[in-house]
Amino acid sequence: MHPLICAHCGEWDPEPDTGAGARLLRCSFCGLTRPFLRLPLLCVTGPSGTGKSTVARALLEGLRERCVVLEQDLLWVGGLRDPADDHRLFRSTWLRTAAMVQQSGRPVVLCGTVVPPELEHLPERALFDGVHYLALTCEPEVLAERLRARPAWRGWDEERIIETLEYQDWLLAEADRLHPPVSLLETTGRPLSETAEAVLRWVDARLSGPSGEGRPRTRERAPGDPEALHVDTA
DSSP, X not given: OOTTBOTTTOOBOSSOBGGGOTTEEEOTTTOOEEEOOOOOEEEEEOSTTXXXXXXXXXXXXXXXXXXXXXXXXXXXXXXXXXXXXXXXXXXXXXXXXXXXXXXXXXXXEEESSOOHHHHTTXXXXXXXXXXXXXXXXXXXXXXXXXXXXXXXXXXXXXXXXXXXXXXXXXXXXXXXXXXXXXXXXXXXXXXXXXXXXXXXXXXXXXXXSSOOTTXXXXXXXXXXXXEEEEEEOO
16 A cells, blocks of 8 residues: 555545654544654665665675665666656655555665655655665765776766766765755775774664754764764764
């Protein structure tokens, strides 16, 4: 069942009443209150080539008992590639999927290129108790070389590489001004184990309270990279 369709009246409710609590949704049409577990959604994002997929695999062991780690490209298929409204169908499908997964009691860590303007306005955003974003970044020269080294079937020509570098420049410039802000983790020269540990600390900070919303924004110094990681700490 679509989580935004009321099981009682059958209406599609794009703005369910989430004031009923973190474990309830109330239909704005008929008033039915139904059990629904709302947890934080944790997005590990960043440009292609910064290591998201590799980090996702490394996170599986460390988060096995607490979270479900999913890679966004799993649903980048067929009909979901509709470019309409900034790939709204693809993004809404992912939010609905993550919302149903979290009914198991474990929040979702979604690894893929996504930023707040692509999710925060969607009706399905109401199904989560906060969405949090950590972007992996990389030195431009290193990032370009990583993309050039990919197999030809992935289609990384110079034009696409330039677009990716421009996207990273935008993300670095706008991270603090987005709503919610995006935390940043520089991965150049950082061992995979160290990157994964930094992401695990970020996840722990997001899950240490009932919600990550409203926490003061401060800077944590990661080993060997004193200015790289921005996190919100309780």
